[in-house]
Amino acid sequence: MSGVGIKLAAPSSVGPKPKLRALLVEDNALDAELVLRALRKDSFEVSALIAQDEAGFVQALRTHCPEVILADYNLPNWTGMEVLNVLRRQNLDIPMILVSGALGDVLAVECIRQGATDYVLKDALARLPEVIRRALKEKYERSLRHQAEENLAKKVDELARSNADLEQFAYVASHDLQEPLRMVAAYTQLLSERYKGKLDENADKFIGYASEGALRMQVLIQDLLAFSRVGRANGNCANVDCNAVMEEVLKTMAPAIQESAAVVKRTNLPSIWADRTQMSQVLQNLIGNALKFRGKEPPVISVQAEKADQHWRFSVRDNGIGIAPEFAENIFVVFQRLHARTEYPGNGIGLAICKKIIERAGGKIWVESEGSGGSTFKFTIPVQSPDRKDGMA
Amino acid sequence: MNPNEVDILLVDDSQDDVDLTLHALRSENLANHVFVARDGEEALDFLFCSGPHSQRSLEHPPKLVLLDLKLPKVDGLQVLQQVKSDPRTRTIPVVLMTSSREERDMASGYDLGANSYLQKPVEFDQFRKMVKLLGLYWLVTNQPPVTNGASRPAGPVK
Amino acid sequence: MKSARRLLIVDDNPADVTLAREALEVCAPDCEINSVPDGVEALAFLNRRDKHAEALRPDLVILDLNLPKRGGLDVLAAMKAGPHLRRIPVIIFSTSQLGRDVARSYELGANCYVCKPGNLTEFFATMKAIEQFWFGSATLPPRGE
Numbered sequence: 253m254s255g256v257g258i259k260l261a262a263p264s265s266v267g268p269k270p271k272l273r274a275l276l277v278e279d280n281a282l283d284a285e286l287v288l289r290a291l292r293k294d295s296f297e298v299s300a301l302i303a304q305d306e307a308g309f310v311q312a313l314r315t316h317c318p319e320v321i322l323a324d325y326n327l328p329n330w331t332g333m334e335v336l337n338v339l340r341r342q343n344l345d346i347p348m349i350l351v352s353g354a355l356g357d358v359l360a361v362e363c364i365r366q367g368a369t370d371y372v373l374k375d376a377l378a379r380l381p382e383v384i385r386r387a388l389k390e391k392y393e394r395s396l397r398h399q400a401e402e403n404l405a406k407k408v409d410e411l412a413r414s415n416a417d418l419e420q421f422a423y424v425a426s427h428d429l430q431e432p433l434r435m436v437a438a439y440t441q442l443l444s445e446r447y448k449g450k451l452d453e454n455a456d457k458f459i460g461y462a463s464e465g466a467l468r469m470q471v472l473i474q475d476l477l478a479f480s481r482v483g484r485a486n487g488n489c490a491n492v493d494c495n496a497v498m499e500e501v502l503k504t505m506a507p508a509i510q511e512s513a514a515v516v517k518r519t520n521l522p523s524i525w526a527d528r529t530q531m532s533q534v535l536q537n538l539i540g541n542a543l544k545f546r547g548k549e550p551p552v553i554s555v556q557a558e559k560a561d562q563h564w565r566f567s568v569r570d571n572g573i574g575i576a577p578e579f580a581e582n583i584f585v586v587f588q589r590l591h592a593r594t595e596y597p598g599n600g601i602g603l604a605i606c607k608k609i610i611e612r613a614g615g616k617i618w619v620e621s622e623g624s625g626g627s628t629f630k631f632t633i634p635v636q637s638p639d640r641k642d643g644m645a
Numbered sequence: 646m647n648p649n650e651v652d653i654l655l656v657d658d659s660q661d662d663v664d665l666t667l668h669a670l671r672s673e674n675l676a677n678h679v680f681v682a683r684d685g686e687e688a689l690d691f692l693f694c695s696g697p698h699s700q701r702s703l704e705h706p707p708k709l710v711l712l713d714l715k716l717p718k719v720d721g722l723q724v725l726q727q728v729k730s731d732p733r734t735r736t737i738p739v740v741l742m743t744s745s746r747e748e749r750d751m752a753s754g755y756d757l758g759a760n761s762y763l764q765k766p767v768e769f770d771q772f773r774k775m776v777k778l779l780g781l782y783w784l785v786t787n788q789p790p791v792t793n794g795a796s797r798p799a800g801p802v803k
Numbered sequence: 804m805k806s807a808r809r810l811l812i813v814d815d816n817p818a819d820v821t822l823a824r825e826a827l828e829v830c831a832p833d834c835e836i837n838s839v840p841d842g843v844e845a846l847a848f849l850n851r852r853d854k855h856a857e858a859l860r861p862d863l864v865i866l867d868l869n870l871p872k873r874g875g876l877d878v879l880a881a882m883k884a885g886p887h888l889r890r891i892p893v894i895i896f897s898t899s900q901l902g903r904d905v906a907r908s909y910e911l912g913a914n915c916y917v918c919k920p921g922n923l924t925e926f927f928a929t930m931k932a933i934e935q936f937w938f939g940s941a942t943l944p945p946r947g948e
Contacts, residue, residue: 431898434921437817441923442825470921685822736909748945755890755944760914762942782936786929788900788916790909 272296272384275318276480277329277335278351279304287322287351287376295381305539310338318346320384325352325363336367343395347387351380415483422480426473437466447555475601479586482530482608492528493537494521494566498555501535505543512543518555522564530609535568537602538629542570544596547626563615563632569628581620606631649705651759652678656688656724657713657742661773662765666711669776675784680707685719688712689727692734706737708789710775712759712777714743716751722753729758736790738783808938811861812838813845813878814896815870819901819919824867826930831938837861846881849888861891862943865933866913868897868904876911883912890944894933 272291278284284302291298297587301316303309305327312318321339325332332350341345347369350360368388372380440463448456497520504510509516516539524531535555542553549571557566575590577585582588584607589600610617610631617631653670657663663681681690690696692710694703710728721741724729728734736762743750745763754762755775761778766772783789808831814820820838827834837858841846845866848855864882868875882888892914896916897904905916918935920926938942 430921433817434898434919438822438923438926439818442822467922492847646829735905738909750805751891751942752945755892758912761892762944763940764942778936778940782932782940783915784918786932788905788918788938790906790916 262429269297270277271293272298272320273316273318274298274300274313275316275321276300276302277304277309277321277323277327277332277394278302283324283351283374284397286374290380291384293381294486295337296384298404306331306338309335313338313342313344316407320387321346321348322351323348324378325350325355325359332363333366334365340367345382346392347391349380349383349470350388351377419480419483421541422476426480428478429473430470430477431471433466437463437470440466462495464494479601479605480603482612488529489527491523492526492531493523494531494557497528497532497535501532501539505536505539508540508543512546512551514543514546514551514553516555521555521557521566522559525636526613526633530613534606534609534631537606538568541602542568542627542630543574544571544598545570545627546570547624558637559631560632562636563634565630565632566627567630569626575619575627576620576623577621583619584617646678646682648701649676649706651680651705652709653706653780654680654682654688654691654710655683655722656682656685656711656716658683658716659713665769665772666776669686669773670780672773673777673780675780677688684717685721685724688716688724689731690720692728692737693731703733706734708738710737710739711742712739714741714745714754715786722757725754725757727757738787738789740779740783742759742779807833807835807836808863808943809859809861810837811845811848811864812836813840813864813870813875814838814867815840816867819867822923822926822932826927827934829927830931831934834934834938835859840871842875842878844871844872845870845878846873849882849891852884858889860946862946863937864891864893865896866893868895868899868908873896876907877897879911879913892937892941892943894937 272289272293275286275333276287276295288298288300301312301318303312321335323332323335332352336348339348348367350363350371351367351374352371355363363371369390370383372383440459444456444459444463447459460630462637467540472537495518498518499519502516508514529553539553543551552571555566556569557564559565579590583590583600584603587600588604589596589598607617609631614634615632617629619627619629621627646774652675655663655666657666665678666802667679669676670679680691680715682691686711687697689722691698692706693780694701711720714723721743725741728737728739735738740763741754741757741759742763744765744767745751751762761779763775766775810827812820812823814823816889817840824836824838827836837848839848840932845853847853848858849864851858851860860924864930866875870878875897878895879895881892884893889912894917895910896910897916899905899921900918908916917929920929
């Protein structure tokens, strides 16, 4: 509902009399005069138009742009109720106050229900200024609220678009970067193999650095692509049996598990509403980390889940090198690494991907670590996820 | 084995050749999802998800069909023609593997759209080597079509 | 007794063509390799037209998808439509892993689809696998006129 496109100033209660544009719908000149006098007496500097029938009313609405409408109920060929109909048809949010002789409660209530703001008896016009003030105040507050809602909606829209743009950019950039990088990586490697020992001693070293750099960039870009893909996922959510997912993950990771003589235990895991591929990614990343950051002993990893409130809480515990509490949040940030590349391989994107997946699913992920006694990564997934606008569970 | 998780459809009526083929595939860990059909009719039923194979889905074709030419009931070239002329199955890779040395067979094979044509070596060891190579090529190096896009319900072969 | 195999590589990236030649030099040094950089020249070569009037028909074609002038799928369709060219096995060799590219290639009659690997070692291994299968195991169609 629009206020006929007019900016409302907050009505003031002190100082010079505030201006008021009023539209009276009244066929009795004397009654109209009485109303205007009641308004002008102490309260308003009124500029008024008087309409006596529908045509006049519609015209006046357009030309006068009133802030308030004061209408009699009983008009020749017309009623106050029809005034409300016109306002509704034109989608106008102008306070309408019924100024009438005795109507009876039933009719009065019906008018209010149909949209009239208030009802003042013709022999109690002293009330009118206060009623108008109140109506205008309410109108003002309504418009403020409406404005705020519109601003919010616009901001949300902008944010969503900005996010979409960023993800699109990350995807396109990583995707398009792969091609030239493939050339650099292949040919530096070819150079390295073909000319090893055939050029001067620095050549081998220089070519080696270039080649390593190129290969590392390839992995980085693949990781970035994986990270950006989380956002682009269509959200194929279904009822996923986490036990089955674990089986697949363990099969995929069998070589690494065997190589480190690791033992992976698990309790019976639930079936949850989620994207199967992404659940698999999360478990694979967490178990992979547990294997990678192992201590002196063979890794012992246990995966469990328990129900708490409206969500499932999963935990992946290991007996590895642990994480100092001051880094507990840092590790989930993209490309954050706690160790030198020579100590432990990897780009530091696995946990960032887990976090993105879990948070998009409406859950949380965190780590509890006793320092060097191993770490327990925990994450929650809501039990029955509500429909989200982005289509993810 | 889940009928919709078959990687290779092996169509051959010679038990010896089937055994040898499976043995070779097994050594490359490729034999887990092989289905053997003994004649052309069964091969067609399998691929078109009809008859005894109506619980199969056209959405899950095998990644490779290894097809001999001399088959009972419906011969290999006829199977090939039916598979390659129907949009539902046309994109399934079909590799002819035959003991025939007839150039005519080979020409017809390629003309009808066979993805490749191999002549079975007479020698035991060569045969095994060939199967290993072809298994690795078609299941690892090659990208099979992900889906044939067929969504019509399975029907009898025209 | 096989005479030297003839291969046509259709790829607009000379670096990729060189890589393929380097790889095949190791496993198939006798292979006669020709390359053309776009779809129009590919069809001219295959049809022995213009500057390729003396060209010999290849036994195998390795075809990239993203080509200037006429795309790989176009070339493929043209080859499979022609009575003389349709028998020549075509390997689509592309960096694209998009399902629709793969599906469309098969629909148009590609014999197989191989993704160009991202690293050198795998690239060489893939070229070797292609050579071993197509020039080693498979029986290629008889050379036409």
